[in-house]
Amino acid sequence: MKTYHECIVTSNQLVAPGITFMELYTLESIAPKPGQFAMIRVAKTRDPFLARPLSIMGYSSHTLKFLFRVTGRGTGLMSEITNGYSLEVLMPLGNPFPEPQGRKILALAGGVGLPPLYYYKEEHPDETTLLLGVKSASALPALPARPWIPVTEDGSAGLKGRVTDVARQMLQSDEFDAIYACGPLPMLAEVKRLGAEAGLPTLVSLEARMACGVGVCHGCAHPLTSGEYAKVCTHGPVFEAGEVVL
Ligand SMILES: Cc1cc2nc3c(=O)[nH]c(=O)nc-3n(C[C@H](O)[C@H](O)[C@H](O)COP(=O)(O)OP(=O)(O)OC[C@H]3O[C@@H](n4cnc5c(N)ncnc54)[C@H](O)[C@@H]3O)c2cc1C
Ligand code: FES
Numbered sequence: 001m002k003t004y005h006e007c008i009v010t011s012n013q014l015v016a017p018g019i020t021f022m023e024l025y026t027l028e029s030i031a032p033k034p035g036q037f038a039m040i041r042v043a044k045t046r047d048p049f050l051a052r053p054l055s056i057m058g059y060s061s062h063t064l065k066f067l068f069r070v071t072g073r074g075t076g077l078m079s080e081i082t083n084g085y086s087l088e089v090l091m092p093l094g095n096p097f098p099e100p101q102g103r104k105i106l107a108l109a110g111g112v113g114l115p116p117l118y119y120y121k122e123e124h125p126d127e128t129t130l131l132l133g134v135k136s137a138s139a140l141p142a143l144p145a146r147p148w149i150p151v152t153e154d155g156s157a158g159l160k161g162r163v164t165d166v167a168r169q170m171l172q173s174d175e176f177d178a179i180y181a182c183g184p185l186p187m188l189a190e191v192k193r194l195g196a197e198a199g200l201p202t203l204v205s206l207e208a209r210m211a212c213g214v215g216v217c218h219g220c221a222h223p224l225t226s227g228e229y230a231k232v233c234t235h236g237p238v239f240e241a242g243e244v245v246l
Pocket of ligand 1 (some may be wrong): 053129
């Protein structure tokens with residue numbers, strides 16, 4: 001059975017407009033993998049009542065990392081937390097991205113879809129090429145380590161264009177064995193087409209509204225191409241692109 005871990009906030013800072021990078025110290029040792037996520041109880045008063053799902057961005061020596069966009073009340077409160085505050089975190093949850101096993105992975109992140117693929121790149125630096133797509137340079141997070149190739153829609157930093165367009169060009173000249181992606185749904189739909197065109201295994205990490213995070217409430221059901229539904233929290237969040245409706 002999954003249990004909540006007590007964690008202490010050690011750093012919480014704005015790294016781009018509306019985007020916060022948070023580090024926590026975990027009292028117990030955990031063993032998360034890139035692609036897995038956590039459910040964070042924002043306040044001990046249970047208001048807001050539901051925990052918020054966030055992808056794990058990294059873990060080593062009891063330090064856990066998250067990167068999140070403030071989109072509502074829960075993430076707003078989280079962005080204001082000060083060092084020393086203790087949070088209850090249910091983790092690690094869901095299925096990770098598979099290990100490379102010698103394969104070359106093209107990892108495509110869109111905006112705050114960065115955390116799982118940042119962690120993957122950290123764990124598998126030699127096998128992973130990570131592209132981070134944002135609208136313009138100001139949206140690139142000012143993190144201590146930036147192991148990505150920036151892609152901006154307006155060309156203000158890095159390569160110009162949408163991350164999927166740049167990926168399509170790269171696939172023509174470089175050899176990759178698989179595509180992994182996390183980002184907004186329209187981007188993932190394009191990644192699915194890209195993967196099919198290139199004939200490569202393509203995995204996408206999905207988001208869904210979650211109440212429990214552990215397969216009990218059925219709140220996170222996502223349609224499959226088979227006509228059935230899968231729970232994003234336990235069957236995912238990582239799915240084969242061809243398996244899901246995008
Ligand atoms: C597996 C997973 C990993 C995620 N990882 C990240 C991440 O690394 N960084 C990041 O910025 N965001 C991530 N999200 C999205 C993040 O969970 C939502 O932005 C957040 O829950 C919004 O909460 P809120 O209280 O601020 O917004 P509100 O709109 O006030 O939230 C109301 C309710 O809706 C839920 N909700 C709202 N938007 C989303 C959403 N997009 N996805 C899921 N639930 C939502 C909330 O959890 C809450 O229960 C992830 C979502 C999932 C499912
Ligand atoms: S969030 Fe409850 S079943 Fe997935």
